Amino acid sequence: MALKHYNPTSPARRGLILVDRSGLHKGGPVKALTEGKRKTGGRNNKGHVTSRGIAGGHKQRYRIIDFKRRNWGVEGTVERIEYDPNRTAFIALIGYNGGSAAEGGEVAYIIAPQRLAVGDKVIADKKTDVKPGNAMELGQIPVGTIVHNVEMKPGKGGQLARSAGTYVQVVGRDKGMVMVRLNSGEQRYIHAGCMATIGAVSNPDNGNTNLAKAGRNRWLGKRPLTRGVAKNPVDHPHGGGEGRTSGGRHPVTPWGKPTKGARTRHNKSTDKMIIRSRHAKKKG
Structure with missing residues (x-):
């Protein structure tokens, strides 16, 4: 359509x-x-x-x-x-x-x-x-x-x-x-x-859609999330610092677990069914 x-x-x-x-x-x-x-x-x-x-x-x-x-x-x-x-x-x-x-x-x-x-x-x-x-x-x-x-x-x-x-x-x-x-x-x-x-x-x-306003996301049941770098150190590992900071070298969740691409898949019985991982580098 x-x-x-x-x-x-x-x-x-x-x-x-x-x-x-x-x-x-x-x-x-x-x-x-x-x-x-x-x-x-x-x-x-x-x-x-x-x-x-x-x-x-x-x-x-x-x-x-x-x-x-x-x-x-x-x-x-x-x-x-x-x-x-x-x-x-x-x-x-x-x-x-x-x-x-x-x-x-x-x-x-x-x-x-x-x-x-x-x-x-x-x-x-x-x-x-x-x-x-x-x-x-x-x-x-x-x-x-x-x-x-x-x-x-x-x-x-x-x-x-x-x-x-x-x-x-x-x-x-x-x-x-x-x-x-x-x-x-x-x-x-x-x-x-x-x-x-x-x-x-x-x-x-x-x-390819663009919702154009925050309210349209609220209709879908999604609430806004505050970035960790905008919080205080007591609230998030990325928080605090003098001036504007990027949050450090390794991005983590509010509870300190690695995020944004960190591997979390371990000991899966179906790993033997995978011929080529989606993480494998593309050739050419």
Whole structure:
């Protein structure tokens, strides 16, 4: 979808760039496929803040998405493409067995890939046609194909490439495993029995938007965070100093743990599945 640029009729409109969502469904979601969503404000069950920068935001209902795509051999029709406040990608309402949401038929939400339109047919099976929206096992997908919503364990549901504009590329096969390349540059093995959906995720322009005012971030539930270098030494390791300082040589969190690129991954059982780390220096 295209981007919308606004005329500077006010300071809040100057520089505002949003995704044009005029082609999406205008009404609300299917009630049977939603559930209530409580806001935490970043607090845990004791009321302590465990995630800073979270509070407020518009009230939302969670849309139940079919990440597993295990309804094998049943063809579905795309009824509409919808906005989902819980994710950056758009979602598609699929009607199965000729049913629709209006008639109370079998319906489900999936992550909408690029180039999927209302009226298109989609199907999930062990092996099927390579076209956007179809889902099949990774071991049956041709090498070089772009996929998304990729499982990491058979039957668990898609975990990789679910955000707007993301995708995974199948680069090879080896003894019941499939080699894939992620957007980060990492290459890894995934079991050939894992499901993946053809195509890249919708709304690739999401990263090109400009909210233009702090209030628009507050609507999304994000609170402002004060930089550590602007605080006093009692409040942050970067604080204090005479005049303006950069905060020292090694950036740390308010609790002294290294941050901004410091490696935190240790003793992961899945490290053996990684062929090439995303941290490996690019050749050429």
